[in-house]
Amino acid sequence: MTAASVDNTPSLNQGDVVAVVHGAWGDSLDEEDTRIQASEVAESLTRLGMTAPIVALGPDLEQLSAISQHNPKVIFNLVEGLGGLGRRAHEAAIRLAQMGIPITGVSGGLQEVVNSKVSCKLALQAAGFPTPPWTTTGTDVSGDDLWIVKPVWEHGSLDMDESSVVKGSEVAAALAKRRVISPHDHFAERYVAGREFNCSVVAGPTGGQVFGAVEMLFVDYPDQGVRIIDYAAKWDAASFGYHHTPRRFEFSPCDEPLLKRLQTIALDVWQMFALEGYVRVDFRVDAENQPWILEVNANPCLSHDAGFVVTVLRSGINYDALIWRLVQAALGWTALGS
Structure with missing residues (x-):
């Protein structure tokens, strides 16, 4: 499949560079999943006729220069955090956008709002x-109703297990404990x-x-x-x-x-x-x-088995068409091929 065969929208030129950028830096299961996602996206872009180098951003963003060296026409942004911190994902998106290259997905400014x-x-x-009631301190809730303790910035499953669900009277203590044992900010939300x-x-x-x-x-x-x-x-x-x-x-x-x-x-x-x-x-x-x-x-996960992707595929849109559509969106649709 080539870029031009996905639809009738004017395409990038064959061989143009779309840099696939992620922020996986550790060896946790979720960061390994990010690397798999980056490989699958790069493989799709290659099938579409693009050159798709993969660049992993470290905590200090030194690798931004490596992106520039590839001279990409588009940056495919898969950064979910920097140095293992999801609260820095928007920072990466902002810095990538400052390079003056079209970037896929939700902008850094909007990520700063919705990722928290x-x-x-x-x-x-x-x-x-x-949206369910929530608290950042727990001092304003009490009683036996159930609440769930969640990370503010990180993906919702991080630090979560059955012990994350506590009574209202226990929320303040649970949040205080998380402040001691976790590097991540937490809040509590009424369990639905x-x-x-x-x-x-x-x-x-x-x-x-x-x-x-x-x-x-x-x-x-x-x-x-x-x-x-x-x-x-x-x-x-x-x-x-x-x-x-x-x-x-x-x-x-x-x-x-x-x-x-x-x-x-x-x-x-x-x-x-x-x-x-x-x-x-x-x-x-x-x-x-x-x-x-x-x-x-x-910017939910784009691995083939991720829920977001499976949902789109079931609608009749194939994986390469989805990836190309996200590139089109980054280029403003009519900007392709100009």
Whole structure:
């Protein structure tokens, strides 16, 4: 497949450089996944006729000069953090954009807002979107209702396990403990018992395109047990959760109103933040069928088996076409081939 064969949009010239940039610097499971993602994106770009060098950014960003040496026409940004810190992902995007080269995905300025779950929730709440109550101290909550302790900046599963869900009266102590044992900032959010969904949105020539809602199932979990996608469920192939949290793509007709509502909310969020590139909006739906936005995931994983990618592929868009579409969006669509 060549770039020109994906669609009728004017293409970059064969052999032009699209630099694939990531920030994986350690050996954790999630950072290794980032390296796999970068390889798969580079392979796709190569199939599309591009030259696709991979550059890993270190904590001090010294490798920015290596990007310039490749003279890329586009930077394909896969940076999810720097030096193992997700709170620096937006910093990388800002510095990359300052190079004056088109860059894929959500801009650094918008990442600074949505990557912080607290600032994202503040913006969502101000705009009237439903998001669970939260606290950064725990001193303002009490009682026996359940709350979940999460990292503010890092991907939602980091530091998370069943012990992350505590009673309201225990939140302050749980947050204080995290401040001692973790290098990452944490907050607590009211735990929403119920179903878990996500909706993916991708930029198109006339705006965002929302794809079908996907449900995360909790198979064979105890009836009264806590149901969360924790770190083990996401990354540890030896864990119970990893093998018992499949995705559901097919639904009964009675779910259609809910699914359409989730899609509408996701697209409204895209438009409210004036997002670009590609995002995933994560939801919980309570017993009254009320959706609650948990987070807005900017630049979700592009590995072939990642939920975002699987969702798009099921719509009939193949992997190379998705990657090329993200390049098109970075170039402003009509800028291709100019």
